[in-house]
Amino acid sequence: MPQAGPGVSPVEGVTYVGIDTLQEQTRLKALRRGYTFNLLVVGRSGLGKSTFVNTLFKATVARRKSGEEEPLPSTTEVKTVSSSLSEGGVRLNLTITDTPGFGDHINNENCWEPIVSYIEAQYGRYLQEEQKVDRLLHIPDTRIHCCVYFIPPTGHSLSSLDVEVLQRLDKIVNVVPVVAKADTLTLEERAAFKERIRADLSDHAIKVYPLQEYEDLDDAPENMKIRERLPFAVVGSTTWHEIHGKKLLGRRSNWGLVEVENKSHNDFAYMRDMLIRTHMQDLIGSTAERHYENFRRARLSTKTTSKVNIVNGQDTDHMEDLNESKI
Template identity: 50%
Template sequence: MEESEEKERGIMGEEQDDGGKNLGHEKMQTFESEENCMEGCTEEEGKEKGMETGKDAELEAEVKAELRPSDSDSQTSFIRGSDLFGYVGIEDVLDQMRRKTMKAGFEFNIMVVGQSGLGKSTLVNTLFKSKVSRKSCSSNYEEKITKTVKLHSISHVIEEKGVKMKLTVIDTPGFGDQINNENCWEPIVKYVNEQYERYLREELNINRKRRIPDSRVHCCIYFLPATGHRLRPLDVEFMKRLGKVVSIVPVIAKADTLTVDERQEFKERIKQDLAANGIHIYPQREYDEDTEERVLNDRIRQETLPFAVVGTDKEHQVNGNKVLGRKTKWGIIEVENLAHCEFANLRDLLIRSHLQDLKDVAHDIHYEAYRVRRLNESNMNFSELVLSTWPLENGTDTCGTESLL
């Protein structure tokens, strides 16, 4: 009996061992099949996640490249605002900057240069939809530099949807109106440099103002007569000289006097003359900061420069709508119609798309070049430049070269 029971127990034990082995084998097979299923099921999701991860990695690499310091000992990490504890609110800085700018306002100084009768004042009035030209109001600045050229500066505060802009228009009546126009550009170059000098003095002043008044010329609109030929020697010489100290935007004045074909041929000749004489006009390719800006500016340089414009402040009825235009015997030339002229493109460049860039170029390129040149010419240190060479604020003579360091 005992032997039979032991045999039965042995048989049962063997069966249990075999069952355990089989069960373990089945579990292993199930686990492997689940793994294969998960790999197969998540392959497409993995691809999508991989693409998203790739994009995130590219963005992270770009930001890291921008934030990477020059010091090899310091480290910079890239953390998204939602990675740790959710929304931080960094984007609200833009609203803060906007509110501060709207409260303080900003300055924009534009110079118009060209012969009399080309519609400079009318075009400026049309650009800003206000009477801002010297013919529309009395000037607050007038300096007779030569017998023929005067500089008039008129300032206005224009407000639109809570944004304030102090607009200053500098006109140059008498430019190019004489038989002998030799060196007629010198008073204008002198004026531009004087504004740089004024800003530099304020910047180097010991007790300088928190916000330095900016009278520097941010843009010069140069008016070309619609002759249909080529650039005149005066045009070439002026733009070569002034292009070194300020951004120049050339326009073809009263373009409605040319046919569409004549206008296009004239623009091509102007581009050829600009390239042949090494004249740089705004926007300059070497100042483009990124691909998006380069694409936009390339289109402007290739398709619209120089701008063929028509200016007027008179309204007319066209198909029941009021439009700015010039009425002729054969119809109405609409100022803001791109099929008639390129005024809208000029307005977009000066105000809607490149106004801040014009100010940045004036400060970072032209003013910086003037500042470096002046400091090199002075051959003095900071305190000597302020104390020994310039009069004090109270109008007294220059004081001794006492070091403030």
């Protein structure tokens, strides 16, 4: 059989078009541009948010306290740290947004407002750029793609503050709940705690990622396994320990070592796989297609309604003046 040349497929006599190269073309274009992922971490101080994120990406990508203890903010603040990671020729532009001061005060009334305002501000910035006549070819994407919500390992249930905040966040961002410092709970306590949290989420109609109503049939089995494991009970550590000649990330205690990436010790590996290896692109896509789209529709509808009301209001005033003059 002669070798296939230009315009000829490996099957003799069949013309080759080249449609099968589209996937490779798309891949190369994406590699040149790089990917953007924006992660928001929300939770009280001392739950290991920065350590968890640094463990997740195996790099120092989150703001960490060093030296003296930082003063507690009087209100919730929003702080971002951006970095660029590269692995296997793939570049990821990563932004971590932290919320120091959240839930750390005696009076935590409205402590979620700076967080909600920040998320919506990023949508507003993207919408403003999108509506310009002369707009950028590639609009910088600062929209939050995922919010990791840290729950204290109390072993009881969600607090009223947790419920209040989650009911607001789930409508504007992909929320993934986690039980922080899961090694402080026994396996029985951990299982019971997760069950109570799932019941609280259901009772208060809080929808966490991944949502069943938006998934493809092909993704349903994998997403079902994820939902059954939520909230993820995680342990984070950036300290390496050598055990039997093998280096492992973990937290050492008097009774042994909790291995961060050991699936029988905690859910860190399951969560990492979901956030990075299987669902990162879906998190980015669902942010654009659902949460941002809902914001865009609501914002533009409000503007349209306001304009109509202004016009109608002027007409109404004019008619009232005419009627008064007739009287």
